[in-house]
């Protein structure tokens with residue numbers, strides 16, 4: 439989608455700090471980290487949110503989680519634990535309408551979340 443921030447990041451039109459990528463997904467550091475490790479994992483194709491995911495997307499959620507597993511290995515938090523978050527819609531304060539997985543780690547996190 440031509441006016442989508444994360445589509446532009448995937449296309450390299452807006453700079454990002456890469457962590458890893460697969461055929462279908464791209465992982466990069468969040469510009470405003472909420473934890474010592476805060477990486478976003480996004481599909482390379484535009485999907486507006488988790489609410490739009492369909493079987494025709496070919497297991498994209500699996501692909502995001504598999505790339506997140508590589509990210510936590512790279513970032514050294516696989517053993518200590520981490521949180522995977524997908525915000526959907528206004529009440530979750532989703533701010534970028536392109537499906538993304540937040541990978542958060544490196545500190546003890548609150549539960550339940552605020």
Ligand code: AMP
Pocket residue numbers: 443452454467468469470471478524525531532533534535
């Ligand atoms: P969400 O609130 O779930 O939609 O998360 C969007 C995330 O994108 C936020 O954590 C932002 O800090 C992050 N973000 C926004 N713009 C950029 C950017 N240009 N590069 C990296 N992360 C970004």
